[in-house]
Amino acid sequence: MIRLNVKGLKEERGRQDHYDLDVSLPELDSSEGQVSFAGTTDIHVDITNTGLCLLVTGTIDTSVNTQCARCLASFKYPVHADLFETYYDKEKGLSQNAEEGDDYVPYSGDEIDIQPEVLKAIILAMPIRALCGEQCKGLCPQCGCNRNVKECDCREEIVDPRMAKLKELLKRGENNGGSQEEKG
Ligand SMILES: [Zn+2]
Numbered sequence: 001m002i003r004l005n006v007k008g009l010k011e012e013r014g015r016q017d018h019y020d021l022d023v024s025l026p027e028l029d030s031s032e033g034q035v036s037f038a039g040t041t042d043i044h045v046d047i048t049n050t051g052l053c054l055l056v057t058g059t060i061d062t063s064v065n066t067q068c069a070r071c072l073a074s075f076k077y078p079v080h081a082d083l084f085e086t087y088y089d090k091e092k093g094l095s096q097n098a099e100e101g102d103d104y105v106p107y108s109g110d111e112i113d114i115q116p117e118v119l120k121a122i123i124l125a126m127p128i129r130a131l132c133g134e135q136c137k138g139l140c141p142q143c144g145c146n147r148n149v150k151e152c153d154c155r156e157e158i159v160d161p162r163m164a165k166l167k168e169l170l171k172r173g174e175n176n177g178g179s180q181e182e183k184g
């Protein structure tokens, strides 16, 4: 949990507090797969009491352990995300001016826990296909070796099937002592 004390803040309309945090986030399961963090997460937020709700804006910087979509190597991927959320006091309820919806996160007491929203923002900021580098050569489709690490000799085998047939014919010709069969 990333608990922020808003006791003073929530009683003072118009007040803005700044929070600098360096937190360890737990591993999480998302629809995109497992996410594990490569270190701590740097969070800088401003919380403003708008009178109606607590507006949380800020930035999140972290790095996650991920796998390259091309060569499957594990590497650390830096993630930057922006945070923009509104929290309302469950006990007070929403004012009639506000529309109740998913955009408001309820809280109670003198603390808000921004961890679920932080994790959500990180997941949204993550690429669908992370690459270890733009120049990643990926895996060899023939032998499966990592072409960033090792050069294999498979490339010659990847030929146009028509070329393969021609090669085969030429080979046969050589075996027959150089004489080619006549075609009718
Ligand atoms: Zn790669």
Ligand SMILES: [Zn+2]
Pocket: 140, 141, 142, 143, 144, 145, 152, 153, 154, 155
């Ligand atoms: Zn190969």
